[in-house]
Amino acid sequence: MIIKVENLTKRFDSITAVDDISFEVEEGTIFGFLGPNGAGKTTTINILCTLLSPTSGRAFVAGHDCMKEPADVRKAIGIVFQDTTLDKDLTAYENLVFHTYLYNVPKDEMRGRVYDALRFVDLYERKDDLVKKFSGGMKRRLEVARGLIHRPRVLFLDEPTLGLDPQSRANLWEFITKLPEKHYVTVFMTTHYMEEAEVCDKIAIIDRGKIIAMGTPDELKRTVGGDVVYIKTTDNVNTKEEIERLLGLAVSEKEDELYLTCNMGDTCIPEMMRTIGEKVLSVRLQRPTLNDVFLKLTGKAIREEEAPPEKGIKEYVRAYRRRKEK
Amino acid sequence: MVNNQSPNLVEFNAVYVIVAREFKKFIRERSRLFSTIARPLLWLFIVGAGISRLVSPDVGVPYIQFIFPGILGMTILFSSMFSSISIIWDKEFGFMKEILVAPVSRFSIVIGKALSGTVVSTIQAVIILALFPFLGFKLGLFQIIGVILICASISFSISAFGIVLATFYESYESFSVIMNFIIMPMFFLSGAMYPVKLLPEILKVASKINPLTYGVDAMKHILFPFEKGKMSPDFPFIIDISVIIITSIIFVLIAGKAFERKG
Incomplete structure (x- = not known):
């Protein structure tokens, strides 16, 4: 098991963002975390990629404890966050080179890997353009390329298609589904789009911090009758x-x-x-859709809850951090 | 997979690339260079020239020479603070996450950031220092090298201090607060415009806890070593250097701790 999570809980003051979740992810598969915004998906990712400490419970990525061996975990993972984390004042090429230094890619392979990555996401022609000139889809592709450049064992994608137009979304999906085979990488992704979760080998449906169902898309759909x-x-x-x-x-x-x-x-x-x-x-x-599954389990459609709760919990987490820092 | 080079090299690479990024952006943003050079020039040739008519000491260092170390200090203060506070921008625009999830030690990140500030500030201080012949200074090579070394060490210390500040703020709205309540008082209380020894007691205390004071004072030792009157340095040179070094270490340690995982 490349990812192993045991009884993970994260509280921000009185709000429980992640509530006693456990799951495992098999190597070489695409694992999807499906749930409405504010369900605890990003908090879970932040714990797995060592940015946040859990209140209780344990998490292992590639055999390393996320709390005790953060450096080993960081070496083994690549991440594409929900919001872009590129330096807009650097070129596409420079952003990737920056990454190769941070991840200690051998000097003689550096240029080759950066060019390969740029070709893989179809941005080679634009390599010397500043990232601020890129469209949302191009930025996202560049981030995926960057996440793969140090050959991680697990690639985390947090709402990878958020804010993209339908065409870019389709392209990105085609590309993501090829990743496990082409790059020998396990993909852990979150989404609140039902259609996107269909491509996963296994899905965990999460709501209000709890995993309420887990299985292959077909298994889950079978539960609705x-x-x-x-x-x-x-x-x-x-x-x-x-x-x-x-x-x-x-x-x-x-x-x-x-x-x-x-x-x-x-x-x-x-x-x-x-x-x-x-x-x-x-x-x-x-055939039943994953939305029917969610509807059956929670009594509400996944889309209904979109905007407000997300804002709610984000604001809350921010306020909490601010208080803590002072 | 990541290859197994020595851990020191990994950390060195991280520090190097963080500095290289800052340097590249510094070269690209002409306006930033221009504004940080223009400010000290305005102070030196307008404020300085004006006040020197008002205070004209009969003996010793002329006023415009007296404020020169302070103006170098100001160049460094603004440039280092801006560089470090760019961490708030990086947090706001997400780039900081790319650095924080990388397998490098938090101290390398802090040192990389502090050295970034050091490099760009020292370059700007050297540009201002090159004006010395127009101010009536006759400096030897060792004096010039000495001033540059001190500029570099103050830059490091102030940059590290800026990083500590930046870790406390989440958004750039806080920038004007830092500007008005930290940067400006630090400049005025650094002995840049007037000797610390002439200040009222309470301001003297404030000057003494300001790390920039010691940097400016160290430069006074080198730039006018023979001045014995009221324009002379306020502290022994050895104290100046010790304070710069000790504060640098303390700020780096605090910043490193602050960069550890949050919440």
Whole structure:
């Protein structure tokens, strides 16, 4: 297990940002932390990448204790934070070179690695431009490139597509899903976009600091009760009986359409077609989304909670820090 | 994977690249260089020239020469403080996180930042120092080298002090507070414009706890070694040097602690 978290808790005064969470991440996979803003995702990342100490509990990254061996953890990880952390007054090339020095990349490999990274994210042509001239998508790509340059074992991505246009988001996703194979890196990402979490090998759904569900996207979706198959036929009455006999499942009718709930919609459709094929006019399959999972678990849609709580907890953490520093 | 070079080299690389970044940005931002050079010139040739008409000592160091160490101190004070306070900018714009998650010791970060301030401040002080022939100074090579060395050590100490301040502030709104309540009083109470020994008792105490006072005083020792009157240095040279060194160490230690993980 490349990441191991045991009973991790982080409190800021009376607010519990992370509440007794435990999970493990397998090497070479994409692990997603899914939840509304303010759920505790960023706090967890900050603890894992040694920027924050937990109130209690333990965390290990690449076999090293995040509290006791922060230097070893830092060597093993790359991070792309939610807000950009590039120096806008330096060029793309200079930002990456800065990074190679901090991570002690051997001198003779430095230039080659920086150029490779720039080519990988399609920014080689712009290498000598100041970062302040870059678009949001370009900056994010540059940060991913920077995060990989020292060949980390784990890459943390905190809301990597936040604030990007749909085109850049799609590009970035395509690119992220290739990372484990191309760079032998484990990806730990957070998002509040359901569609994005679909690409993960495993997802933990987090709400109000607690992990409320964990599993592969398919496993999670199965918990909400399976797929719904809608069928339009020339003869609803007879077809309904035939399907019920064949599958042993209850079929209902609504607005001239038959529908049934089954576990594996994709395999039960062909089975039905073999017997009732000639009567069928149209078939559609509706699979549960991760949003349905979240809805079922918390009673609310994930998007509803977007802006206000995020601001709330961020302000709160800031105020807390200020008080502590004085 | 990261290769296993000696840990000292890793830390040296980190310090080097932090300084290199600052230097590169300093070269690029002409306006910053211009404004930090212009300020001491205004003080020297307008305020200094004006006041020297008012106070014209019959013997010893002319006023415009007397304030020269103070003006060098001012150049360093502003430039080092600006350099260190850029940490607040780095925090606000996120770049500080890139540095903080890197596998380098917090002390290397602080030393890198302090040396950044030292390099850019010393360059600016040397530019101002080059004006000495126009002020009637006749300096030998050893005097020039001595002043530059002292400029570099004050720069380091003030930069380290600036870093300590920067760790206490989260946003750049606090900048004007630092400017008005720390930088300006530090300048006025450094013995730059008037000898500390002529100040009222309470201001004398304030001057004595100001680290810049000792830097300015050390330069007075070198720039007018034969002055014995009221314009003469206020403290023994050895005290000046010791205070600069000790405060540097203390500020670096405090800043290093402050950079450890928060909350």
